[in-house]
Amino acid sequence: MTWAGGPDVGDGLVLAGVRVVELAGDPAGEMVGKLLAEMGADVVKVEPPEGSATRRIGPFAGYGVDGDHSLTFWYYNTNKRSAVVDYRTLDGQATLQGLLEDADVLITTLRPPELRALAIDFDELRAVSERLIVLSITPFGLDGPWADWLSSDLVGLALGSPLNSCGYDDHSIPPIRPGGDQGYQSAASFALIGLLLALVERQHTGRGQLVDVGMHDCLAVNAELANPYWFYPKVVVQRQTCRHAQPTPTQPAIFQCADGRWVYFVIFVAEQKAWRSLLEWIDSKGLAVDLTGEEYDDPAYRQAHFDHIQEIVEVFFMLQTADEAYHEGQARGLAIGPITSPDELLEDEHLAARDFFVAVEHDDVPPALYPGVPFRFSAHGVASLRRAPKLGEHTTEILDCIPLAAPAGSAASTGGGAR
Amino acid sequence: MRNLSDTVASRSPGRPRRGPLAGVRVADFCWMGVGSVATRLLADFGAEVIKIEDRVRIDTPRRLPIYKGEPARNFGEEAIDADPNRGGLFNNYCRNKLGVTINMRTPRGRDLAERLIAECSVVSENFAPGVMERWGLTYERLEQLSPGVIYARMSGYGHSGPHAEYRSYGPVVQAMSGLSYISGLPGREPSGWGLSYMDNQAAYYNSAALLLALFRRNLTGQGTEIDVSAIEAGVNLVGPVLLDVTVNGRSTHRPDYPTGNRLEWPNAAPHGVYPARGDDRWVAIAVFDDAQWSALVDALGRPEWARDTRFATQDSRFAHQDALDVHVAAWTRDRDRYAVMELLQQSGVPAGVVQNAEDLNERDPQVAHRGVFFELDHPVIGPAKFEGTPVQLSDTTADNWRSAPLLGEDNAYVFKQIVGFSDDEYGDLEAEGVI
Numbered sequence: 054m055t056w057a058g059g060p061d062v063g064d065g066l067v068l069a070g071v072r073v074v075e076l077a078g079d080p081a082g083e084m085v086g087k088l089l090a091e092m093g094a095d096v097v098k099v100e101p102p103e104g105s106a107t108r109r110i111g112p113f114a115g116y117g118v119d120g121d122h123s124l125t126f127w128y129y130n131t132n133k134r135s136a137v138v139d140y141r142t143l144d145g146q147a148t149l150q151g152l153l154e155d156a157d158v159l160i161t162t163l164r165p166p167e168l169r170a171l172a173i174d175f176d177e178l179r180a181v182s183e184r185l186i187v188l189s190i191t192p193f194g195l196d197g198p199w200a201d202w203l204s205s206d207l208v209g210l211a212l213g214s215p216l217n218s219c220g221y222d223d224h225s226i227p228p229i230r231p232g233g234d235q236g237y238q239s240a241a242s243f244a245l246i247g248l249l250l251a252l253v254e255r256q257h258t259g260r261g262q263l264v265d266v267g268m269h270d271c272l273a274v275n276a277e278l279a280n281p282y283w284f285y286p287k288v289v290v291q292r293q294t295c296r297h298a299q300p301t302p303t304q305p306a307i308f309q310c311a312d313g314r315w316v317y318f319v320i321f322v323a324e325q326k327a328w329r330s331l332l333e334w335i336d337s338k339g340l341a342v343d344l345t346g347e348e349y350d351d352p353a354y355r356q357a358h359f360d361h362i363q364e365i366v367e368v369f370f371m372l373q374t375a376d377e378a379y380h381e382g383q384a385r386g387l388a389i390g391p392i393t394s395p396d397e398l399l400e401d402e403h404l405a406a407r408d409f410f411v412a413v414e415h416d417d418v419p420p421a422l423y424p425g426v427p428f429r430f431s432a433h434g435v436a437s438l439r440r441a442p443k444l445g446e447h448t449t450e451i452l453d454c455i456p457l458a459a460p461a462g463s464a465a466s467t468g469g470g471a472r
Numbered sequence: 473m474r475n476l477s478d479t480v481a482s483r484s485p486g487r488p489r490r491g492p493l494a495g496v497r498v499a500d501f502c503w504m505g506v507g508s509v510a511t512r513l514l515a516d517f518g519a520e521v522i523k524i525e526d527r528v529r530i531d532t533p534r535r536l537p538i539y540k541g542e543p544a545r546n547f548g549e550e551a552i553d554a555d556p557n558r559g560g561l562f563n564n565y566c567r568n569k570l571g572v573t574i575n576m577r578t579p580r581g582r583d584l585a586e587r588l589i590a591e592c593s594v595v596s597e598n599f600a601p602g603v604m605e606r607w608g609l610t611y612e613r614l615e616q617l618s619p620g621v622i623y624a625r626m627s628g629y630g631h632s633g634p635h636a637e638y639r640s641y642g643p644v645v646q647a648m649s650g651l652s653y654i655s656g657l658p659g660r661e662p663s664g665w666g667l668s669y670m671d672n673q674a675a676y677y678n679s680a681a682l683l684l685a686l687f688r689r690n691l692t693g694q695g696t697e698i699d700v701s702a703i704e705a706g707v708n709l710v711g712p713v714l715l716d717v718t719v720n721g722r723s724t725h726r727p728d729y730p731t732g733n734r735l736e737w738p739n740a741a742p743h744g745v746y747p748a749r750g751d752d753r754w755v756a757i758a759v760f761d762d763a764q765w766s767a768l769v770d771a772l773g774r775p776e777w778a779r780d781t782r783f784a785t786q787d788s789r790f791a792h793q794d795a796l797d798v799h800v801a802a803w804t805r806d807r808d809r810y811a812v813m814e815l816l817q818q819s820g821v822p823a824g825v826v827q828n829a830e831d832l833n834e835r836d837p838q839v840a841h842r843g844v845f846f847e848l849d850h851p852v853i854g855p856a857k858f859e860g861t862p863v864q865l866s867d868t869t870a871d872n873w874r875s876a877p878l879l880g881e882d883n884a885y886v887f888k889q890i891v892g893f894s895d896d897e898y899g900d901l902e903a904e905g906v907i
Contacts, residue, residue: 067685067688068687088680092684109738110712110737110738111736111737111738112712112715112720112722112736112737114715114719114720115720124712124715124716124719125712127712127715127719128711128712128714128715193838194838194842194864196841196842197837197838197842198837198841199817199837199838200838202817202822203764203817203821203822204822204824205740205758205760205822207733207735207744207745207756207758208756208823209824211824211825211826211827212756212824212825212826212836213827214826214827214828214831214832215667215669216745216756216826217827217828218665218666218667219655219664219665219666219667220663221657221663224752227733227744227745227747227754227826228745228754228826229655229656229663229732229745230655230732230733230745231651231654231655231663231665231669232651232654232655232710232711232713233710233711234711235651235669235709238709242673242680243861243862243863244863245676245680246680246683246861246863247864249680249683249684249687250492250493250683250863250865250868251492251865251868252683252687253492253493253683253686253687254492254865254867256687256690256691257492258867260867262865262867262868263865264863264866265864265865266862266864267842267862269838269839270842270844270862273832273839273859273862274859274860274861274862275669275672276667276829277667277668277669277671278561278667278668279667279828279829280832280845280859281538281560281561282538282544283828283829283830283833284540284560284564284833284856284857285538285540285853285856286538286539286540286541286542286543286545286560289828289829290666290828290829293666294661294664295643295656295663295664296643296664296666297643297666297667298666299546299547300544300546301544301546303548306643307661315661317643317644317646317647317652319548319643321548323549323550383635383638383639386639388640388641388644389644390640390644390645390647391647391648392647392652392653393647393648393649393650394650394653394654394724395650395653395654395710395714395717396717396724396725398707399717399718402635403633403634403636403638404633404703404704404707406632406633406634407632407633407704409704409707415719418719421718421719422718423714423715424704424707424710424714425704427677427704427705427708428677428684428700429630429698429699429700429701430681430685430688430697431611431698432694432695432696433685433696
């Protein structure tokens with residue numbers, strides 16, 4: 054039995070032929086489904102009659118408020134199909150079982166208390182098909198003392214520790230959450246990796262397995278230097294404005310330019326080559342003042358007079374635009390980049406030359422640019438991006454093609470969809 | 473002195489590896505953060521990852537001054553002539569890999585690299601664009617050396633486009649991809665990131681790309697060149713605000729953006745990071761609906777202020793967050809951060825201590841239960857903790873068999889057993905400074 058309406062197995066996409074049922078209500082699960090779908094998997098998003106919770110999160114296209122116009126939903130659900138199945142009812146669970154018989158992967162974000170309430174047991178689900186891989190993504194994983202606790206992107210980033218490294222020099226200001234949904238995104242990245250490991254393992258064994266990913270575990274290893282600084286010299290790093298949290302304070306690393314924009318740039322006073330490049334650059338604008346003095350050849354002297362250097366560099370950047378500083382600094386071999394806004398990304402000539410942003414067609418708004426697929430394979434095709442599905446848009450075509458495990462006609466009671 | 477004999481015996485290369493990637497051999501030219509973390513995943517799950525290093529240009533994580541038993545130094549403050557085998561960050565990034573040295577500046581070194589590549593089915597690198605080409609190691613050449621090869625190329629800007637040769641590292645990628653701009657309080661400079669988030673995330677995207685390519689090759693026998701740009705991965709992580717710009721034409725250049733710890737969507741309130749007892753101690757609280765709000769009010773002992781009509785509905789609470797936050801902070805300020813979290817979580821309110829690495833490692837019962845961190849011995853560093861790959865598979869476990877290689881530790885094994893040099897030839901490689 055094959056599902057109808059899905060992508061062609063032979064279309065050259067990396068995951069062509071892989072069938073995924075997604076029971077996800079947060080960006081962590083939905084992001085994994087999105088990446089799989091963009092790599093060619095057939096991802097069926099199973100939604101309750103009221104739709105995925107993410108359909109109710111703004112912003113909304115045109116500032117409407119209905120579930121088919123949530124830009125949060127649009128962002129995280131490209132290239133998927135939607136089927137309405139009320140998995141909270143027995144009939145709905147039977148329908149879900151029917152879908153899973155022929156699926157490779159189930160993605161779920163149901164938390165342990167929700168699984169218990171629905172009497173969903175992963176071992177039972179997996180009994181449907183030996184090949185089924187169940188990917189569970191939850192705030193804390195499926196077991197442990199905090200397994201039943203609630204979380205969110207902010208709470209996850211706090212408990213997992215990345216938040217402790219982010220904020221301002223002024224510690225009367227609390228740590229500040231980085232934008233986007235980076236707690237969920239961290240879980241999504243590891244969940245994708247875990248799932249791909251299980252898919253490769255299944256190529257050897259023919260058997261699926263349970264992949265249990267907790268957002269808290271993922272964030273606990275996603276603070277870069279914070280853990281190594283604790284593992285080794287046993288020190289806790291301190292947050293600083295828009296630069297690495299460190300054991301002790303360091304000089305600012307963002308500079309405001311003539312056009313009001315900021316550039317990120319670290320003055321590596323200890324590195325001779327980087328120092329000389331910077332000095333030549335400042336001197337070429339006639340702003341080097343006393344920095345050309347011989348004493349500044351000595352890294353120790355530079356370190357001792359860092360405040361003075363910092364002041365001169367601040368003035369230097371204030372007298373040019375961020376783009377001028379960016380391109381000339383890079384031409385001189387220095388790692389420098391403007392703090393770029395989403396609006397400005399759309400104007401970036403490099404991203405444009407790589408055709409990164411892709412126009413996606415919609416029914417009731419003009420084509421809109423989305424970020425393209427972040428993996429490029431020379432030998433494998435690239436999926437064209439398709440808009441997120443409307444609620445239940447594919448219910449009929451999907452449910453017509455599964456052998457119903459439930460009594461005949463029971464799927465009709467799920468409501469909300471096209472049946 | 474510690475007795476090293478047990479450690480040395482268990483470090484012998486050539487032990488059969490276990491896991492889904494057993495049998496995959498990787499010629500790994502990666503260095504720094506992104507590349508090393510990306511190929512660590514392969515090594516964790518059974519691949520024989522052979523890290524190729526340069527004795528002159530020592531890999532940065534070997535030099536960063538993160539040392540056991542020494543006072544902490546900021547990572548820019550490197551020691552002169554530091555022992556490359558003591559670096560803690562390198563140990564963290566390169567566990568489970570083999571380590572060899574090749575002098576790629578010599579013709580014999582480049583020849584040796586080609587002979588090693590011929591014995592591998594994956595090649596990985598994250599140099600500045602052009603370095604591998606200068607050594608003649610194009611995809612076409614690798615395909616000749618090892619038909620069906622997967623060639624993973626990891627860079628900031630990707631391998632095409634006008635800025636392909638620009639330099640970047642985590643914070644520059646975060647700046648260039650929008651992730652720093654969207655992070656901070658309104659009306660002031662961005663707070664951005666206090667870590668190289670994109671070194672990690674780009675690494676994970678590169679690990680995923682490698683696994684995708686391996687999955688496909690197992691089906692079809694076909695290899696591929698992979699081009700993952702860290703900046704493009706970063707833009708991909710910016711999220712729905714991008715569509716607010718492209719669909720609605722609503723600019724992010726406005727005085728009320730970004731929104732600090734508050735959400736623009738959905739209308740969560742209170743939603744913030746509140747002070748707790750002690751120096752720089754904080755707890756995050758996030759209330760998304762009426763049920764969580766009543767749970768919060770109950771947990772706080774039904775204070776009078778909570779009956780203020782401004783706080784009667786979720787929309788109204790969202791509209792009056794300044795006033796609401798003053799009350800919440802007044803309640804948290806003199807309380808223990810863990811006590812606040814436990815009380816609120818037991819009441820059904822999402823809340824979490826802003827934990828640091830010490831809290832995670834020494835106090836967090838969930839991390840301990842899940843076994844997120846593990847320990848391995850190292851001949852120079854001694855026992856050390858590691859960040860595990862946080863995925864729990866029911867039938868597969870990570871094969872954590874060895875801490876990071878010493879510089880050139882596996883030269884003899886790799887060049888004799890795998891590449892096939894005789895003892896004499898191997899002696900020549902050493903004598904002539906090829907390895």
